[in-house]
Structure formats: C-alpha cells, structure tokens
Amino acid sequence: MRIGIHGKDFQNKSPRFILKVLSALQEHKIETWVSDKFLKIVKTPQVADFKLKIFDHSSNLRNLDFFLSLGGDGTLLESVTYIGKAETPILGINTGRLGFLATNSREDSEAAIASLVKGNFTIDSRSLLKLISTPKLFGNLNFALNDFTIIKKDSSAMITVHVSVDGRLLNSYWADGIIVSTPTGSTGYSLSCGGPLVYPESESFIITPVSPHNLGTRPIIVSDKSEITFQIEGRSKKYIVSLDSRVETIDESVKLKVKKERFYVNLVQLQGQHYFSTLRQKLNWGLDIRN
Numbered sequence: 001m002r003i004g005i006h007g008k009d010f011q012n013k014s015p016r017f018i019l020k021v022l023s024a025l026q027e028h029k030i031e032t033w034v035s036d037k038f039l040k041i042v043k044t045p046q047v048a049d050f051k052l053k054i055f056d057h058s059s060n061l062r063n064l065d066f067f068l069s070l071g072g073d074g075t076l077l078e079s080v081t082y083i084g085k086a087e088t089p090i091l092g093i094n095t096g097r098l099g100f101l102a103t104n105s106r107e108d109s110e111a112a113i114a115s116l117v118k119g120n121f122t123i124d125s126r127s128l129l130k131l132i133s134t135p136k137l138f139g140n141l142n143f144a145l146n147d148f149t150i151i152k153k154d155s156s157a158m159i160t161v162h163v164s165v166d167g168r169l170l171n172s173y174w175a176d177g178i179i180v181s182t183p184t185g186s187t188g189y190s191l192s193c194g195g196p197l198v199y200p201e202s203e204s205f206i207i208t209p210v211s212p213h214n215l216g217t218r219p220i221i222v223s224d225k226s227e228i229t230f231q232i233e234g235r236s237k238k239y240i241v242s243l244d245s246r247v248e249t250i251d252e253s254v255k256l257k258v259k260k261e262r263f264y265v266n267l268v269q270l271q272g273q274h275y276f277s278t279l280r281q282k283l284n285w286g287l288d289i290r291n
Helices: 014-027 035-040 073-085 104-118 274-280
Strands: 002-007 033-036 052-055 068-071 089-092 121-134 147-152 159-166 170-175 178-179 204-210 222-223 228-234 239-242 246-250 253-272
Touching: 002 014, 002 035, 002 073, 014 033, 014 035, 014 068, 014 104, 033 253, 073 089, 073 147, 073 228, 089 104, 121 147, 121 159, 147 159, 147 228, 147 253, 170 178, 170 204, 246 274
Parallel strands: 002 033, 002 068, 033 052, 068 089, 089 253
Antiparallel strands: 121 253, 147 178, 147 239, 159 170, 159 228, 178 204, 204 222, 228 253, 239 246
16 A cells, blocks of 8 residues: 655644654555655654655655654645546644544544555545636646635726626626635635535535625625636725636736636545534534623
8 A cells, every 4th residue: 555645733742643653554565655845854864764755746645555644734725736647545633723524633643544545435536626817827736625726916996807607797806806615615715705504515606706896796606617706896906816826917908717627626524524524623613601
C-alpha cells in the first residue's frame, strides 16, 4: 500500500504527532510519500530515519492508494491541489480548529490508519467547480472544492458584478463581491454571508452576494450543470478573484466562467461518520445552551 501525506501550520505538539503517524505507517509496512512543502516543515533527524519519497505539484499521484491531510480544512483544500485528477481518497486528520472537512482528531490518527488498512471506511465523493478564464488564471490549478469568489480590491466603493446563468442574466449585484460555492463550500465563506447549507449530493452551485447594497438580494441555488459567467464594473480598476485559498488580481477585461469540474474529490469516511453528524458536532445544531 502507498500513502501520500501533506500538512502545514503545525503547533508545539506536532513533532511528536508526526513521528507517531510515520511510525504507524511503517508498522503497517506502508510506502510513504510526502509533499516537498511538508518535508521542509517537519524535517528533523528523527524524521530522516524514515524512508520517505517526495512529491510536488508536478508529480503524478495515481499510484497512491490513499492521501493523508494533516492540518485543518485549509490544509485539506491544499491537499486537493496535489491530487487533482488522480481522485486519490483523502483522509483528513485535524490538527487545526474547526475541522469540518478534516473530521478525524489527532488522538485517533493511529486508529484511522488501521481502518484504512482494514478497509473499514466508505468514500464520500464531492464535486468541484472549474474556472475558465481569458487570459488563463491559476495555471493548472483552476479548480476548487469550496468556492470561487470575486471581491473588490480596495475598501472604497462597491463593485457591480453582472452574473449570467447559461447565457441569461440572473442579476447585477451591487456589492462587495460574489461567491459561487459547491455544496461542500456551503459551510464556508458562503454560510458566513447568509448562504444556505446544501447537502453534498445536491448537484448544485450556490451564488451568494457579499454585503449587497440592496437588502432584497438573496442567495440562489442553481444546477451544477449550468455555466455561470461574470462581468465586473467598478471605480477601482483591480479586483481579487480566488479559488479556495488561492488568489489572483485581475481587471475588468478578464473573462470569467464557472462550470462543474469533470473529476471529484473522494473523502474517506470512517465508520460512524456522516455529513449530518458533522453538522451537529461542528455547528452545535440542537445544542440548548440553557442545559
């Protein structure tokens, strides 16, 4: 069995935790691959004793059986950029804070690895969105698991974003920006801007304005079979676009279109885990603060 690892933003307890993970993989005789960025963070004499193979964004990871993301949700989103079309199943081990995507605790990491070896898991396939732009932005990483955003660059005037769905004008949003999220991303930036929670299997995009001037403007859910195009206007000549945590600056001449990506992200769900239970646990659904 071959397993890849990526991680970042480690805290004081991390060196011991990393050694525990590597030791568990070695105990199961698993061939271990690590990202070049991850190795720079954890490179110590103890880690050097393990036989590790290195990969980067140019590597083809189709030969890996699983992928471990060690960190928070941001780390898992970054792990997706390494895997891409390979669709290698990802197990997220949370060393951060919320951990909505990386649902397994660091304390349970050894048991989680054992579950992978024994096959005690299911796969939760999540759709991605793809950005098509002229000129091309983000190189070969023009996809996102969570969301695509257009945001004003400075703090002065609002911007106007004309949004069309399948060639028909949806709305001209006078706002600080616009978010297009996948169902997975509905629990992220879109949620904080008033967007709805959307079940991952809903096959949809959520279009959510950021601080709209017109209070009657609300989020809308459309089919992920749709193609969404954008035209930007504003006093500022520069705007910020993002795919998950990756950011570029553009002007209004750039043509932007979002559609569904052809490949998926496969999240490993261990026994007892489900999207609904994660909602209740992470968002405190059903919690009565009086008791």
